[in-house]
Amino acid sequence: MTREKTTFTPLRSVLYMPSSNERALEKAKSLACDGLILDLEDAVAPDAKPPAREAAAAAAASGDYGRRTVAIRVNGIGTEWHDDDIVAASQAGPAAIVVPKVGSAAEVQQLVAAMEQAGAPDHTRLWAMIETPGAILDVLAIAHASERLGAFVLGTNDLVKELYAEHVPGRAPILPSLHTVLLAGRAAGIAVIDGVYNDVKDTEGFLAECDQGRQMGFDGKTLIHPGQVEGANAAFAPSDQAVEDARGLIAAFEDGRGAGVVTYNGKMVENLHVESARRTLDIHEAIQAL
Ligand SMILES: CC(C)(COP(=O)(O)OP(=O)(O)OC[C@H]1O[C@@H](n2cnc3c(N)ncnc32)[C@H](O)[C@@H]1OP(=O)(O)O)[C@@H](O)C(=O)NCCC(=O)NCCSC(=O)C[C@H](O)C(=O)O
Numbered sequence: 303m304t305r306e307k308t309t310f311t312p313l314r315s316v317l318y319m320p321s322s323n324e325r326a327l328e329k330a331k332s333l334a335c336d337g338l339i340l341d342l343e344d345a346v347a348p349d350a351k352p353p354a355r356e357a358a359a360a361a362a363a364s365g366d367y368g369r370r371t372v373a374i375r376v377n378g379i380g381t382e383w384h385d386d387d388i389v390a391a392s393q394a395g396p397a398a399i400v401v402p403k404v405g406s407a408a409e410v411q412q413l414v415a416a417m418e419q420a421g422a423p424d425h426t427r428l429w430a431m432i433e434t435p436g437a438i439l440d441v442l443a444i445a446h447a448s449e450r451l452g453a454f455v456l457g458t459n460d461l462v463k464e465l466y467a468e469h470v471p472g473r474a475p476i477l478p479s480l481h482t483v484l485l486a487g488r489a490a491g492i493a494v495i496d497g498v499y500n501d502v503k504d505t506e507g508f509l510a511e512c513d514q515g516r517q518m519g520f521d522g523k524t525l526i527h528p529g530q531v532e533g534a535n536a537a538f539a540p541s542d543q544a545v546e547d548a549r550g551l552i553a554a555f556e557d558g559r560g561a562g563v564v565t566y567n568g569k570m571v572e573n574l575h576v577e578s579a580r581r582t583l584d585i586h587e588a589i590q591a592l
């Protein structure tokens with residue numbers, strides 16, 4: 303039996319960098335991250351925003367970042383920089399425009415209209431940051447608001463702030479929110495990328511949070527430092543054991559010659575497990591092809 307092959311764009315490691323930081327923009331050309339977010343929002347001081355906007359647009363249009371998915375994060379709706387950011391980013395044509403603090407389906411539609419009016423090419427997706435209580439409560443409508451929506455990006459710092467919660471190991475205070483965003487993203491068939499880990503020196507805590515994100519179902523994690531790339535790439539790629547198990551499980555099912563259920567390594571295997579195994583192999587192959 304043949305099947306249509308799914309094309310995956312790996313987004314295991316998506317690194318933010320201030321677009322005002324020339325050194326970081328240069329360094330990113332040699333980093334093994336799957337994606338880059340050239341930031342114009344939180345990481346850029348008000349006076350530096352206009353030159354950062356120019357630098358981000360030039361970097362995104364340069365083609366210098368090879369196979370990496372390049373995105374520009376604009377300033378939020380209603381800020382004094384937002385409209386100019388949208389125009390510059392749309393004309394640069396990155397893989398995605400990341401908009402912080404998206405709050406409703408209507409905002410998604412307004413953003414898409416503004417991108418299209420500014421000449422955004424078809425390949426430029428909108429990535430909506432979900433980081434406010436209102437957005438979490440409206441996230442399913444946001445997920446279905448436009449075909450141009452390509453991903454949700456969690457903003458866990460803003461979310462913790464807005465909830466008056468605390469950053470704790472295991473993230474118990476925000477788990478319901480994270481799961482809600484994942485449910486909506488999966489229902490709409492878009493990518494869902496986890497939030498950042500702020501302590502760039504705490505490797506153990508960072509890796510634990512990557513593992514947690516993968517177990518929950520995130521496609522990858524947003525990062526703030528080059529030292530976090532390798533760990534995220536490993537955590538969000540299928541392990542050698544997972545690839546071996548996927549191949550063995552598919553072979554066992556195919557050997558069953560049409561039986562609806564077989565066992566592999568003592569465990570029940572049905573068609574749904576085969577679909578998951580095929581997805582694992584598709585992700586593995588996409589990563590191998592990088
Ligand atoms: C966190 C940092 C300010 C630390 O910077 P620094 O002390 O300079 O780090 P290092 O000296 O260890 O840097 C080593 C080299 O790596 C380059 N570098 C550092 N960070 C980056 C980066 N993000 N991308 C690319 N390159 C980077 C340095 O230039 C050094 O290079 P070299 O000298 O050539 O060896 C800094 O890491 C940083 O600014 N990080 C990004 C911060 C950011 O973008 N924040 C905004 C996004 S997070 C957010 O907003 C979350 C969300 O909205 C929410 O609500 O949660």
Ligand SMILES: [Mg+2]
Nearest residue numbers: 433457459460
């Ligand atoms: Mg934020």
